[in-house]
Amino acid sequence: MDLLDDSAIERKLAGLPEWRREGDEIRRTITAPDFPAAIRVVDEVAVEAERLNHHPDIDIRWRTLHLVLSTHDAGGLTELDFTLAARIDEIAASHA
């Protein structure tokens, strides 16, 4: 996977307003209606992560999830991070 340059990253982030960049990572927070719903979000994200062979760091705090994406293998942000970010947004929206 090729690393994206700053202008490509900015362009992609413009289409993903829930995500913000921090250096070599992008992050978003999801607040689900309750704890079981938050776990269902994690479960669906896990299925997608396996499908893409790309795995977010996930911090679970009651019904709030903090997700971080980066392509460690490539040492920064790649297309894969933004593909998974868009899927995570769809999953989050379906549990809102």
Ligand SMILES: C[C@H](O)[C@H](O)[C@H]1CNC2=NC(N)=NC(=O)C2=N1
């Ligand atoms: C060997 C395996 O393909 C790699 O370790 C994959 C697995 N999932 C991954 N997930 C993420 N987020 N970054 C990676 O670099 C990565 N690498």
